[in-house]
Amino acid sequence: MTDRITAGAxxxxxxxxxxxxxxxxxxxxxxxxxxxxxxxxxxxxxEDRSAMSASPRRISSPAHGGGDDRQSSxxxxxxxxLTTAAALLVVVILAIRVDDEDAGVAxxxxxxxxxxxxxxxxxxxxxxxxxxxxYSKAEPYEQARKDLLRTKLHEDLIAHLGDRYGRATYDGNDxxxxxxxxxxxxxxxxxxxxxxxxxxxxxxxxxxxxxxxAQDVVNAELRAWPIESYATGQLxxxxxxxxxxxxxxxxxxxxxxxxxxxxxVYAEQDEAIGDFFDRRLPSNPG
Amino acid sequence: MSEGVExxxxxxxxxxxxxxxxxxxLWRALLAWSGDRDVASDALAEAFAQAIRRGEAIDxxxxxxxxxxxxxxxxxxxxxxxxxxxLPRSEGPDERILPDEAVVxxxxxxxxxxxxxxxxxFSVVGGWPAAEIGALLDxxxxxxxxxxxxxxxxxxxLLEDHDD
Numbered sequence: 001m002t003d004r005i006t007a008g009a010x011x012x013x014x015x016x017x018x019x020x021x022x023x024x025x026x027x028x029x030x031x032x033x034x035x036x037x038x039x040x041x042x043x044x045x046x047e048d049r050s051a052m053s054a055s056p057r058r059i060s061s062p063a064h065g066g067g068d069d070r071q072s073s074x075x076x077x078x079x080x081x082l083t084t085a086a087a088l089l090v091v092v093i094l095a096i097r098v099d100d101e102d103a104g105v106a107x108x109x110x111x112x113x114x115x116x117x118x119x120x121x122x123x124x125x126x127x128x129x130x131x132x133x134x135y136s137k138a139e140p141y142e143q144a145r146k147d148l149l150r151t152k153l154h155e156d157l158i159a160h161l162g163d164r165y166g167r168a169t170y171d172g173n174d175x176x177x178x179x180x181x182x183x184x185x186x187x188x189x190x191x192x193x194x195x196x197x198x199x200x201x202x203x204x205x206x207x208x209x210x211x212x213x214a215q216d217v218v219n220a221e222l223r224a225w226p227i228e229s230y231a232t233g234q235l236x237x238x239x240x241x242x243x244x245x246x247x248x249x250x251x252x253x254x255x256x257x258x259x260x261x262x263x264x265v266y267a268e269q270d271e272a273i274g275d276f277f278d279r280r281l282p283s284n285p286g
Numbered sequence: 287m288s289e290g291v292e293x294x295x296x297x298x299x300x301x302x303x304x305x306x307x308x309x310x311x312l313w314r315a316l317l318a319w320s321g322d323r324d325v326a327s328d329a330l331a332e333a334f335a336q337a338i339r340r341g342e343a344i345d346x347x348x349x350x351x352x353x354x355x356x357x358x359x360x361x362x363x364x365x366x367x368x369x370x371x372x373l374p375r376s377e378g379p380d381e382r383i384l385p386d387e388a389v390v391x392x393x394x395x396x397x398x399x400x401x402x403x404x405x406x407x408f409s410v411v412g413g414w415p416a417a418e419i420g421a422l423l424d425x426x427x428x429x430x431x432x433x434x435x436x437x438x439x440x441x442x443x444l445l446e447d448h449d450d
Contacts (some may be wrong), residue, residue: 011385011388012385017309019309019313019330044299105349
Protein backbone atom coordinates (compact mmCIF):
# COMPACT_ATOMS: atom_id res chain seq x y z
CA MET A 1 0.00 0.00 0.00
CA THR A 2 2.99 2.22 0.39
CA ASP A 3 3.10 2.09 -3.39
CA ARG A 4 -0.21 3.93 -3.50
CA ILE A 5 1.24 6.66 -1.35
CA THR A 6 4.38 6.80 -3.43
CA ALA A 7 2.36 6.75 -6.63
CA GLY A 8 0.27 9.65 -5.38
CA ALA A 9 3.34 11.62 -4.41
CA UNK A 10 4.93 10.90 -7.76
CA UNK A 11 1.79 12.00 -9.55
CA UNK A 12 1.81 15.21 -7.57
CA UNK A 13 5.30 15.92 -8.80
CA UNK A 14 3.96 16.14 -12.32
CA UNK A 15 1.84 19.14 -11.36
CA UNK A 16 3.33 22.57 -11.79
CA UNK A 17 2.70 25.29 -9.26
CA UNK A 18 -0.06 27.76 -10.04
CA UNK A 19 1.89 30.65 -8.67
CA UNK A 20 4.93 32.54 -9.92
CA UNK A 21 7.53 34.85 -8.45
CA UNK A 22 5.71 37.74 -10.06
CA UNK A 23 2.72 36.92 -7.88
CA UNK A 24 4.94 37.37 -4.85
CA UNK A 25 6.38 40.69 -5.92
CA UNK A 26 2.96 41.84 -7.03
CA UNK A 27 1.78 41.41 -3.47
CA UNK A 28 4.49 43.76 -2.29
CA UNK A 29 3.48 46.30 -4.91
CA UNK A 30 -0.19 45.93 -3.98
CA UNK A 31 0.60 46.49 -0.36
CA UNK A 32 2.52 49.65 -1.10
CA UNK A 33 -0.42 50.79 -3.17
CA UNK A 34 -2.71 50.09 -0.27
CA UNK A 35 -0.38 51.91 2.09
CA UNK A 36 -0.45 54.94 -0.16
CA UNK A 37 -4.20 54.68 -0.47
CA UNK A 38 -4.44 54.60 3.27
CA UNK A 39 -2.27 57.68 3.49
CA UNK A 40 -4.51 59.45 1.01
CA UNK A 41 -7.55 58.33 2.91
CA UNK A 42 -6.06 59.76 6.05
CA UNK A 43 -5.45 63.07 4.31
CA UNK A 44 -9.04 63.13 3.11
CA UNK A 45 -10.20 62.26 6.57
CA UNK A 46 -8.29 65.17 7.97
CA GLU A 47 -9.87 67.47 5.43
CA ASP A 48 -13.30 66.12 6.22
CA ARG A 49 -12.68 66.55 9.90
CA SER A 50 -11.51 70.10 9.26
CA ALA A 51 -14.72 70.73 7.41
CA MET A 52 -16.68 69.28 10.28
CA SER A 53 -14.87 71.54 12.67
CA ALA A 54 -16.27 74.48 10.71
CA SER A 55 -19.80 73.32 11.31
CA PRO A 56 -22.41 75.88 12.40
CA ARG A 57 -21.97 74.94 16.00
CA ARG A 58 -18.41 76.18 15.93
CA ILE A 59 -18.77 79.37 13.93
CA SER A 60 -15.87 81.68 14.54
CA SER A 61 -14.02 84.20 12.54
CA PRO A 62 -10.27 84.32 12.07
CA ALA A 63 -10.27 87.50 14.08
CA HIS A 64 -11.61 85.53 17.00
CA GLY A 65 -9.09 82.78 16.71
CA GLY A 66 -11.09 80.50 14.42
CA GLY A 67 -7.86 79.34 12.78
CA ASP A 68 -6.50 78.35 16.16
CA ASP A 69 -9.69 76.42 16.85
CA ARG A 70 -9.30 74.44 13.66
CA GLN A 71 -5.66 73.84 14.47
CA SER A 72 -6.61 72.69 17.94
CA SER A 73 -9.24 70.43 16.46
CA UNK A 74 -6.74 68.90 14.08
CA UNK A 75 -4.23 68.47 16.87
CA UNK A 76 -6.83 66.85 19.06
CA UNK A 77 -7.88 64.58 16.24
CA UNK A 78 -4.31 63.59 15.58
CA UNK A 79 -3.81 62.91 19.26
CA UNK A 80 -6.86 60.66 19.25
CA UNK A 81 -5.63 58.84 16.17
CA LEU A 82 -2.14 58.45 17.60
CA THR A 83 -3.48 57.26 20.95
CA THR A 84 -5.73 54.74 19.24
CA ALA A 85 -2.87 53.53 17.08
CA ALA A 86 -0.62 53.17 20.11
CA ALA A 87 -3.28 51.23 21.95
CA LEU A 88 -3.78 48.94 18.97
CA LEU A 89 -0.04 48.43 18.73
CA VAL A 90 0.11 47.38 22.37
CA VAL A 91 -2.76 44.97 21.82
CA VAL A 92 -1.04 43.51 18.76
CA ILE A 93 2.24 43.12 20.62
CA LEU A 94 0.50 41.41 23.51
CA ALA A 95 -1.36 39.16 21.11
CA ILE A 96 1.89 38.18 19.45
CA ARG A 97 3.52 37.44 22.77
CA VAL A 98 0.61 35.34 23.89
CA ASP A 99 0.09 33.50 20.66
CA ASP A 100 3.34 31.63 20.54
CA GLU A 101 1.90 29.03 18.18
CA ASP A 102 1.71 31.60 15.45
CA ALA A 103 5.38 32.41 15.95
CA GLY A 104 4.93 35.78 14.39
CA VAL A 105 3.47 34.53 11.18
CA ALA A 106 0.30 36.18 10.04
CA UNK A 107 -1.98 33.32 9.13
CA UNK A 108 -4.04 35.45 6.83
CA UNK A 109 -2.68 37.45 3.96
CA UNK A 110 -2.13 40.87 5.36
CA UNK A 111 -1.56 44.14 3.65
CA UNK A 112 -0.87 46.40 6.58
CA UNK A 113 2.41 46.28 8.41
CA UNK A 114 4.56 43.37 9.40
CA UNK A 115 5.08 41.47 12.59
CA UNK A 116 8.48 41.94 14.06
CA UNK A 117 8.98 38.49 15.58
CA UNK A 118 9.92 36.16 12.77
CA UNK A 119 10.94 33.01 14.57
CA UNK A 120 9.15 30.90 17.17
CA UNK A 121 9.92 31.82 20.72
CA UNK A 122 10.83 28.77 22.77
CA UNK A 123 8.40 27.99 25.53
CA UNK A 124 9.96 27.74 28.94
CA UNK A 125 9.31 24.22 30.14
CA UNK A 126 8.63 23.52 33.76
CA UNK A 127 9.09 20.26 35.53
CA UNK A 128 6.23 18.72 37.44
CA UNK A 129 7.03 20.04 40.84
CA UNK A 130 5.41 21.99 43.58
CA UNK A 131 8.54 23.45 45.13
CA UNK A 132 9.71 26.91 44.26
CA UNK A 133 13.40 26.91 45.15
CA UNK A 134 15.37 28.06 42.15
CA TYR A 135 18.92 27.33 41.27
CA SER A 136 21.36 29.46 39.36
CA LYS A 137 22.55 27.80 36.19
CA ALA A 138 25.42 30.23 36.07
CA GLU A 139 27.35 28.47 38.77
CA PRO A 140 29.71 26.06 37.03
CA TYR A 141 30.32 23.98 40.12
CA GLU A 142 26.67 23.35 40.60
CA GLN A 143 26.16 22.61 36.94
CA ALA A 144 28.94 20.03 37.01
CA ARG A 145 27.52 18.56 40.15
CA LYS A 146 24.10 18.27 38.66
CA ASP A 147 25.57 16.67 35.58
CA LEU A 148 27.26 14.12 37.74
CA LEU A 149 24.07 13.42 39.62
CA ARG A 150 22.17 13.05 36.40
CA THR A 151 24.78 10.73 34.97
CA LYS A 152 24.75 8.66 38.10
CA LEU A 153 20.99 8.52 38.00
CA HIS A 154 21.12 7.40 34.39
CA GLU A 155 23.70 4.76 35.08
CA ASP A 156 21.92 3.30 38.05
CA LEU A 157 18.53 3.38 36.43
CA ILE A 158 19.86 1.82 33.26
CA ALA A 159 21.60 -0.89 35.20
CA HIS A 160 18.45 -1.57 37.13
CA LEU A 161 16.23 -1.69 34.08
CA GLY A 162 18.78 -3.75 32.23
CA ASP A 163 19.02 -6.29 34.99
CA ARG A 164 15.32 -6.63 35.28
CA TYR A 165 13.99 -6.30 31.78
CA GLY A 166 16.78 -6.90 29.34
CA ARG A 167 19.58 -4.75 28.10
CA ALA A 168 19.81 -1.02 28.45
CA THR A 169 22.49 1.45 27.52
CA TYR A 170 22.88 5.18 27.44
CA ASP A 171 24.84 6.63 24.56
CA GLY A 172 25.03 10.13 25.94
CA ASN A 173 21.92 11.30 24.17
CA ASP A 174 19.40 8.51 24.19
CA UNK A 175 18.52 5.70 26.44
CA UNK A 176 18.47 2.42 24.58
CA UNK A 177 16.37 -0.25 26.18
CA UNK A 178 16.05 -3.71 24.79
CA UNK A 179 12.67 -4.90 25.87
CA UNK A 180 11.56 -8.45 25.39
CA UNK A 181 8.21 -9.86 24.46
CA UNK A 182 7.23 -8.06 21.29
CA UNK A 183 5.75 -9.22 18.04
CA UNK A 184 7.32 -8.38 14.68
CA UNK A 185 4.65 -5.71 14.27
CA UNK A 186 5.72 -4.10 17.49
CA UNK A 187 9.28 -4.39 16.34
CA UNK A 188 8.38 -2.57 13.15
CA UNK A 189 6.76 0.17 15.14
CA UNK A 190 9.78 0.62 17.30
CA UNK A 191 12.11 0.65 14.36
CA UNK A 192 10.45 3.89 13.36
CA UNK A 193 11.50 5.57 16.57
CA UNK A 194 14.90 6.68 15.42
CA UNK A 195 17.34 5.54 12.79
CA UNK A 196 19.77 4.75 15.57
CA UNK A 197 17.22 2.72 17.46
CA UNK A 198 16.65 4.74 20.56
CA UNK A 199 14.47 1.94 21.74
CA UNK A 200 15.03 -1.54 20.41
CA UNK A 201 12.71 -4.39 21.10
CA UNK A 202 13.45 -8.02 20.62
CA UNK A 203 10.67 -10.54 20.12
CA UNK A 204 11.02 -13.26 22.70
CA UNK A 205 8.83 -15.71 24.46
CA UNK A 206 7.39 -13.17 26.86
CA UNK A 207 3.71 -12.51 26.26
CA UNK A 208 2.06 -9.18 25.79
CA UNK A 209 0.36 -9.47 29.13
CA UNK A 210 3.77 -9.89 30.70
CA UNK A 211 4.87 -6.78 28.95
CA UNK A 212 1.90 -4.82 30.20
CA UNK A 213 2.62 -6.14 33.62
CA ALA A 214 6.23 -5.12 33.22
CA GLN A 215 5.13 -1.59 32.49
CA ASP A 216 3.19 -1.48 35.73
CA VAL A 217 6.19 -2.80 37.53
CA VAL A 218 8.41 -0.17 36.00
CA ASN A 219 6.02 2.54 37.02
CA ALA A 220 5.78 1.18 40.52
CA GLU A 221 9.51 0.90 40.83
CA LEU A 222 10.05 4.39 39.59
CA ARG A 223 7.70 5.68 42.20
CA ALA A 224 9.77 3.89 44.79
CA TRP A 225 13.07 4.76 43.21
CA PRO A 226 15.35 6.39 45.78
CA ILE A 227 15.67 9.63 43.92
CA GLU A 228 16.30 11.47 47.15
CA SER A 229 19.72 9.90 47.41
CA TYR A 230 20.68 11.81 44.30
CA ALA A 231 19.41 15.06 45.65
CA THR A 232 21.48 15.15 48.79
CA GLY A 233 18.75 14.16 51.10
CA GLN A 234 15.97 16.28 49.72
CA LEU A 235 13.05 14.09 48.94
CA UNK A 236 11.82 14.29 45.38
CA UNK A 237 8.13 13.74 45.31
CA UNK A 238 7.71 10.33 43.63
CA UNK A 239 4.35 11.14 42.03
CA UNK A 240 6.03 13.97 40.19
CA UNK A 241 8.05 11.44 38.26
CA UNK A 242 5.01 9.48 37.30
CA UNK A 243 3.40 12.50 35.69
CA UNK A 244 5.36 11.76 32.58
CA UNK A 245 3.89 8.31 32.25
CA UNK A 246 0.32 9.09 33.07
CA UNK A 247 -2.26 9.23 30.36
CA UNK A 248 -0.82 6.39 28.34
CA UNK A 249 -2.94 3.51 29.49
CA UNK A 250 -5.08 2.75 26.51
CA UNK A 251 -4.12 -0.13 24.34
CA UNK A 252 -0.92 -2.04 23.98
CA UNK A 253 0.80 0.54 21.85
CA UNK A 254 0.07 3.24 24.35
CA UNK A 255 1.38 0.97 27.06
CA UNK A 256 4.49 0.33 25.06
CA UNK A 257 4.99 4.03 24.68
CA UNK A 258 4.48 4.44 28.36
CA UNK A 259 7.01 1.76 29.04
CA UNK A 260 9.66 3.39 26.93
CA UNK A 261 8.61 6.86 27.96
CA UNK A 262 9.65 6.25 31.51
CA UNK A 263 13.38 6.08 30.86
CA UNK A 264 13.05 8.68 28.13
CA VAL A 265 12.00 11.13 30.76
CA TYR A 266 15.57 10.97 31.90
CA ALA A 267 17.29 10.53 28.59
CA GLU A 268 15.45 12.90 26.30
CA GLN A 269 14.01 15.56 28.50
CA ASP A 270 17.24 16.83 29.87
CA GLU A 271 15.85 20.30 30.22
CA ALA A 272 13.00 19.09 32.33
CA ILE A 273 15.34 17.01 34.43
CA GLY A 274 17.68 19.94 34.75
CA ASP A 275 14.84 22.09 35.99
CA PHE A 276 13.81 19.27 38.20
CA PHE A 277 17.15 19.22 39.92
CA ASP A 278 17.34 22.98 39.83
CA ARG A 279 14.44 23.10 42.17
CA ARG A 280 15.41 20.16 44.29
CA LEU A 281 19.06 20.67 44.98
CA PRO A 282 19.99 22.81 47.96
CA SER A 283 21.21 26.25 47.05
CA ASN A 284 24.38 25.88 49.11
CA PRO A 285 25.50 22.28 49.02
CA GLY A 286 28.78 23.05 50.73
CA MET B 287 2.60 53.25 -5.98
CA SER B 288 2.73 54.38 -9.55
CA GLU B 289 2.56 51.80 -12.26
CA GLY B 290 5.84 50.37 -13.48
CA VAL B 291 7.85 51.12 -10.36
CA GLU B 292 9.54 47.94 -9.22
CA UNK B 293 9.48 47.16 -5.52
CA UNK B 294 12.75 45.60 -4.50
CA UNK B 295 13.61 45.10 -0.87
CA UNK B 296 17.07 44.21 0.47
CA UNK B 297 16.06 40.67 1.34
CA UNK B 298 14.49 39.93 -2.01
CA UNK B 299 17.46 38.21 -3.63
CA UNK B 300 17.87 35.79 -0.75
CA UNK B 301 14.18 35.01 -0.73
CA UNK B 302 14.26 34.48 -4.47
CA UNK B 303 16.97 31.88 -4.01
CA UNK B 304 14.73 30.11 -1.52
CA UNK B 305 11.87 30.44 -3.98
CA UNK B 306 13.84 28.65 -6.66
CA UNK B 307 14.80 25.89 -4.26
CA UNK B 308 11.47 25.36 -2.52
CA UNK B 309 8.45 26.79 -4.22
CA UNK B 310 7.44 23.84 -6.41
CA UNK B 311 7.83 21.31 -3.64
CA LEU B 312 6.18 23.57 -1.10
CA TRP B 313 3.25 24.31 -3.38
CA ARG B 314 2.61 20.62 -3.99
CA ALA B 315 2.82 19.98 -0.26
CA LEU B 316 0.32 22.75 0.39
CA LEU B 317 -1.94 21.38 -2.31
CA ALA B 318 -1.77 17.91 -0.82
CA TRP B 319 -2.40 19.28 2.65
CA SER B 320 -5.26 21.62 1.79
CA GLY B 321 -6.69 19.90 -1.28
CA ASP B 322 -7.23 23.36 -2.70
CA ARG B 323 -5.11 24.92 -5.41
CA ASP B 324 -6.14 28.45 -4.51
CA VAL B 325 -5.28 28.00 -0.87
CA ALA B 326 -1.93 26.51 -1.83
CA SER B 327 -1.08 29.28 -4.26
CA ASP B 328 -2.22 32.05 -1.97
CA ALA B 329 -0.36 30.68 1.05
CA LEU B 330 2.78 30.16 -0.97
CA ALA B 331 2.84 33.66 -2.42
CA GLU B 332 1.94 35.25 0.89
CA ALA B 333 4.62 33.34 2.78
CA PHE B 334 7.33 34.46 0.40
CA ALA B 335 6.01 38.02 0.39
CA GLN B 336 6.11 38.06 4.17
CA ALA B 337 9.62 36.65 4.05
CA ILE B 338 10.74 39.53 1.86
CA ARG B 339 9.12 42.03 4.18
CA ARG B 340 10.86 40.62 7.21
CA GLY B 341 14.26 41.18 5.69
CA GLU B 342 17.34 39.98 7.47
CA ALA B 343 15.39 38.95 10.56
CA ILE B 344 14.96 35.53 9.02
CA ASP B 345 17.99 33.28 9.18
CA UNK B 346 16.85 30.34 7.12
CA UNK B 347 14.36 31.53 4.55
CA UNK B 348 13.63 28.05 3.22
CA UNK B 349 12.56 26.64 6.55
CA UNK B 350 10.75 29.80 7.49
CA UNK B 351 8.55 29.84 4.43
CA UNK B 352 7.58 26.21 4.96
CA UNK B 353 6.38 27.01 8.45
CA UNK B 354 4.78 30.24 7.41
CA UNK B 355 3.02 28.87 4.34
CA UNK B 356 1.37 26.06 6.27
CA UNK B 357 0.20 28.43 8.95
CA UNK B 358 -1.18 30.79 6.39
CA UNK B 359 -2.89 27.92 4.60
CA UNK B 360 -4.30 26.75 7.92
CA UNK B 361 -5.67 30.21 8.56
CA UNK B 362 -7.23 30.28 5.12
CA UNK B 363 -8.91 26.94 5.67
CA UNK B 364 -10.27 28.00 9.03
CA UNK B 365 -11.52 31.22 7.53
CA UNK B 366 -13.18 29.45 4.64
CA UNK B 367 -14.78 26.97 6.96
CA UNK B 368 -16.00 29.75 9.16
CA UNK B 369 -17.44 31.84 6.38
CA UNK B 370 -18.83 29.14 4.16
CA UNK B 371 -19.98 26.76 6.84
CA UNK B 372 -18.49 23.79 5.05
CA LEU B 373 -15.04 22.41 4.70
CA PRO B 374 -13.31 23.42 1.51
CA ARG B 375 -12.11 19.87 1.18
CA SER B 376 -15.66 18.81 0.50
CA GLU B 377 -15.14 20.10 -2.98
CA GLY B 378 -12.08 17.94 -3.30
CA PRO B 379 -9.08 18.48 -5.51
CA ASP B 380 -9.47 19.51 -9.08
CA GLU B 381 -10.07 16.20 -10.74
CA ARG B 382 -9.97 17.68 -14.22
CA ILE B 383 -6.29 18.40 -13.94
CA LEU B 384 -4.79 16.27 -11.23
CA PRO B 385 -3.75 12.71 -12.02
CA ASP B 386 -5.93 10.02 -10.49
CA GLU B 387 -3.20 8.80 -8.18
CA ALA B 388 -2.77 12.29 -6.78
CA VAL B 389 -6.51 12.71 -6.32
CA VAL B 390 -6.74 9.44 -4.42
CA UNK B 391 -3.86 10.41 -2.18
CA UNK B 392 -5.16 13.91 -1.51
CA UNK B 393 -8.60 12.54 -0.79
CA UNK B 394 -7.18 10.07 1.72
CA UNK B 395 -5.00 12.76 3.26
CA UNK B 396 -8.10 14.87 3.72
CA UNK B 397 -9.48 12.29 6.08
CA UNK B 398 -6.49 12.54 8.37
CA UNK B 399 -6.29 15.13 11.09
CA UNK B 400 -4.55 18.37 10.18
CA UNK B 401 -1.46 17.60 12.25
CA UNK B 402 -1.14 14.06 10.91
CA UNK B 403 -1.70 15.31 7.40
CA UNK B 404 1.01 17.89 7.87
CA UNK B 405 3.53 15.28 8.98
CA UNK B 406 2.75 12.95 6.09
CA UNK B 407 2.85 15.76 3.57
CA PHE B 408 6.13 17.10 4.90
CA SER B 409 7.60 13.63 4.63
CA VAL B 410 6.03 12.14 1.52
CA VAL B 411 5.51 15.19 -0.63
CA GLY B 412 8.03 17.58 0.90
CA GLY B 413 10.71 14.95 1.15
CA TRP B 414 11.90 16.21 4.53
CA PRO B 415 13.57 13.67 6.83
CA ALA B 416 12.17 13.24 10.32
CA ALA B 417 14.88 15.30 11.96
CA GLU B 418 14.17 18.22 9.64
CA ILE B 419 10.44 17.89 10.18
CA GLY B 420 11.08 18.01 13.88
CA ALA B 421 13.05 21.20 13.46
CA LEU B 422 10.40 22.71 11.22
CA LEU B 423 7.51 21.89 13.50
CA ASP B 424 9.37 22.17 16.78
CA UNK B 425 8.75 18.54 17.64
CA UNK B 426 11.31 16.02 18.82
CA UNK B 427 12.49 13.78 15.99
CA UNK B 428 11.50 10.68 17.91
CA UNK B 429 8.02 12.06 18.36
CA UNK B 430 7.87 12.88 14.68
CA UNK B 431 8.68 9.28 13.81
CA UNK B 432 6.06 7.89 16.15
CA UNK B 433 3.36 10.23 14.91
CA UNK B 434 4.42 9.77 11.32
CA UNK B 435 4.28 6.03 11.65
CA UNK B 436 0.78 6.23 13.07
CA UNK B 437 -0.34 8.65 10.41
CA UNK B 438 1.09 6.49 7.64
CA UNK B 439 -0.62 3.43 9.07
CA UNK B 440 -3.90 5.30 9.12
CA UNK B 441 -3.32 6.57 5.60
CA UNK B 442 -2.68 3.06 4.35
CA UNK B 443 -5.93 1.95 5.92
CA LEU B 444 -7.78 4.80 4.26
CA LEU B 445 -6.29 3.90 0.92
CA GLU B 446 -7.28 0.27 1.44
CA ASP B 447 -10.83 1.38 2.21
CA HIS B 448 -10.76 3.43 -0.94
CA ASP B 449 -9.78 0.35 -2.93
CA ASP B 450 -12.64 -1.60 -1.38
